[in-house]
Amino acid sequence: MLDNPARKYPAAHIIDYPQRTWPVKRLQAPPRWCSTDLRDGNQALANPMDAQRKLTFFKHLIACGFKEIEVAFPAASEVDFAFVRLLIEENHIPEDVTIQVMTPARPDLIERTIVSLNGASKAIVHVYNATAPIFREMVFQKDKAELIALATAAAKQVRQLCEQSPQTDWTLQYSPETFCFTEADFALEICEAVAQVWGPEPKRPLILNLPTTVEVNTPNVFADQVEHLMRSFSDLKSITISVHPHNDRGTGVATAEMAMLAGAQRVEGCLFGNGERTGNVDLVTLAMNLYTQGVHPQLQFANIRQTVEIVEQCNQLPVHPRHPYGGSLVFTAFSGSHQDAIKKGFAHRARLGSEAWHIPYLPLDPQDVGCSYEEVIRVNSQSGKSGAAWLLQENHGLRLPRALQVDFSQHVQQQTEQTGKEISQAQVWQLFRSLYGVLENRPLSLLHYTSEPRGAEQHVTATLRYGEETLSLQGQGCGLLSALSDGVQKAFDCVLNIMDYQEHTLGPQSSSNAISYIQIASPSSAITHFGVAIETDASKAALQALLNAVADLIRE
Ligand SMILES: CC(=O)SCCNC(=O)CCNC(=O)[C@H](O)C(C)(C)COP(=O)(O)OP(=O)(O)OC[C@H]1O[C@@H](n2cnc3c(N)ncnc32)[C@H](O)[C@@H]1OP(=O)(O)O
Numbered sequence: 001m002l003d004n005p006a007r008k009y010p011a012a013h014i015i016d017y018p019q020r021t022w023p024v025k026r027l028q029a030p031p032r033w034c035s036t037d038l039r040d041g042n043q044a045l046a047n048p049m050d051a052q053r054k055l056t057f058f059k060h061l062i063a064c065g066f067k068e069i070e071v072a073f074p075a076a077s078e079v080d081f082a083f084v085r086l087l088i089e090e091n092h093i094p095e096d097v098t099i100q101v102m103t104p105a106r107p108d109l110i111e112r113t114i115v116s117l118n119g120a121s122k123a124i125v126h127v128y129n130a131t132a133p134i135f136r137e138m139v140f141q142k143d144k145a146e147l148i149a150l151a152t153a154a155a156k157q158v159r160q161l162c163e164q165s166p167q168t169d170w171t172l173q174y175s176p177e178t179f180c181f182t183e184a185d186f187a188l189e190i191c192e193a194v195a196q197v198w199g200p201e202p203k204r205p206l207i208l209n210l211p212t213t214v215e216v217n218t219p220n221v222f223a224d225q226v227e228h229l230m231r232s233f234s235d236l237k238s239i240t241i242s243v244h245p246h247n248d249r250g251t252g253v254a255t256a257e258m259a260m261l262a263g264a265q266r267v268e269g270c271l272f273g274n275g276e277r278t279g280n281v282d283l284v285t286l287a288m289n290l291y292t293q294g295v296h297p298q299l300q301f302a303n304i305r306q307t308v309e310i311v312e313q314c315n316q317l318p319v320h321p322r323h324p325y326g327g328s329l330v331f332t333a334f335s336g337s338h339q340d341a342i343k344k345g346f347a348h349r350a351r352l353g354s355e356a357w358h359i360p361y362l363p364l365d366p367q368d369v370g371c372s373y374e375e376v377i378r379v380n381s382q383s384g385k386s387g388a389a390w391l392l393q394e395n396h397g398l399r400l401p402r403a404l405q406v407d408f409s410q411h412v413q414q415q416t417e418q419t420g421k422e423i424s425q426a427q428v429w430q431l432f433r434s435l436y437g438v439l440e441n442r443p444l445s446l447l448h449y450t451s452e453p454r455g456a457e458q459h460v461t462a463t464l465r466y467g468e469e470t471l472s473l474q475g476q477g478c479g480l481l482s483a484l485s486d487g488v489q490k491a492f493d494c495v496l497n498i499m500d501y502q503e504h505t506l507g508p509q510s511s512s513n514a515i516s517y518i519q520i521a522s523p524s525s526a527i528t529h530f531g532v533a534i535e536t537d538a539s540k541a542a543l544q545a546l547l548n549a550v551a552d553l554i555r556e
């Protein structure tokens with residue numbers, strides 16, 4: 001056994017390209033997108049898609065805005081061949097969408113592939129062969145010249161077959177598979193040779209598609225490789241440089257982004273990164289990354305949960321709850337300090353009335369992908385005062401005073417620690433109502449009251465229900481609340497101070513309910529007591545809130 005098993009992995013070759021310009025560039029426009037879900041994604045599934053699943057996926061890709069879709073590997077299976085025929089014969093391909101099909105650089109397979117496209121108004125024929133030394137030696141046992149001959153023969157064959165069907169607008173796409181670990185000069189040479197045979201021109205375009213078939217290096221190396229090829233190419237007229245990143249090192253998105261900085265004009269990948277091994281680059285993430293930098297990606301994910309559902313159903317694979325943008329938990333904060341900052345962010349935004357999105361911890365407005373603000377904050381034992389306060393604010397319109405937020409969060413904490421689980425918004429509301437008396441069966445209830453000013457003071461007479469009893473009291477004070485407080489203190493033989501009182505309406509109409517929050521304390525104790533009441537009459541809400549706080553004080 002090796003003392004350092006990592007020694008068996010030689011470091012990947014790094015291109016020496018100090019002329020690079022891409023590091024100082026910015027992404028300012030979306031690339032041409034090509035979804036390979038129905039080919040590269042499909043070939044990685046234990047149970048490849050049937051025609052029905054493929055068609056559902058195809059239609060959704062169109063709804064998302066894809067204009068180029070690799071729909072099949074027609075020589076692979078009858079299902080794939082028949083699917084291409086179905087798209088063409090049943091007119092499923094919109095005018096502005098081009099389908100793409102893939103074939104290895106093998107004459108028999110090229111022929112069948114082009115037969116599958118009969119009757120298409122336009123099509124991309126995607127031919128590939130691996131070019132890296134390990135493939136030349138192990139897989140093909142061919143030298144560089146022989147591989148160039150294989151690729152150019154394929155390009156020639158495609159051109160001849162295409163010329164026999166001039167009613168179709170043909171594009172050739174050539175992929176030097178394993179480009180990322182092919183010698184840069186050889187990759188350039190084989191691409192030049194294919195271009196020479198195809199003879200790209202506006203009516204006969206060529207796409208050179210550069211894959212990280214297996215990701216072996218940091219994304220900057222791939223960007224150097226792409227920039228090197230583009231700047232060294234003899235003539236790129238009518239040629240589009242495309243990239244096809246995989247994700248073996250978990251850097252597929254970074255690789256695609258840096259390749260775009262390096263000049264790549266087109267990107268191939270799959271929704272949520274399905275594909276061989278660790279997947280193809282995730283086009284949803286790439287697109288939304290542009291979006292959150294102020295660049296419209298020209299793809300729509302306005303109902304991202306629906307996209308997730310369709311992709312999961314077609315691929316029969318789940319999308320991870322933490323998957324960027326699409327995961328079910330990506331807009332949710334459980335932790336207290338995140339919740340506090342998010343809540344303040346929303347309040348700040350509301351105050352400014354600004355369109356600009358600057359909410360801490362939320363790089364994207366959830367509503368832009370069809371998600372609601374309700375899921376932004378969820379509460380468990382990791383949460384602080386802002387979490388529960390947010391749920392009450394968002395779901396019931398309550399704007400809790402700070403001291404009440406602190407008090408309530410301690411009760412929530414107790415409950416979540418006991419259960420070890422998240423507390424739902426319905427449970428938060430129930431707990432709040434039972435703690436602060438916002439329930440029908442409150443222990444001390446105001447049945448009736450009258451008040452009148454006498455000199456500088458208010459006098460109040462009130463009838464209360466206290467448990468099973470009915471009791472009357474009278475009090476006086478500088479206002480209605482202090483008058484009732486006076487009456488209560490006499491009736492219950494206690495002393496209390498009103499520490500804080502706040503109220504607000506719960507709706508925009510004059511008939512809307514009012515809510516009152518009151519905080520009291522007895523001078524002999526450090527403990528404060530809170531009461532809350534919701535009534536149509538604001539004065540009654542204030543008085544009942546006081547009684548709810550008093551009931552808590554008496555209970556103690
Ligand atoms: C990186 C990628 O994703 S590339 C796309 C890969 N996708 C797929 O392979 C899915 C569909 N493929 C298939 O259904 C089958 O592999 C088929 C129909 C294409 C071919 O099947 P088979 O004829 O049984 O051949 P097989 O798959 O074993 O291919 C290996 C042969 O093709 C050759 N080959 C492999 N790739 C290429 C290529 N791009 N160009 C030319 N020849 C190639 C190999 O050298 C080997 O030749 P040999 O049999 O003379 O040694």
Ligand SMILES: CC(C)C(=O)C(=O)O
Nearest residue numbers: 128175177211213244
């Ligand atoms: C672009 C093709 C050849 C591919 O799927 C790959 O190299 O990963």
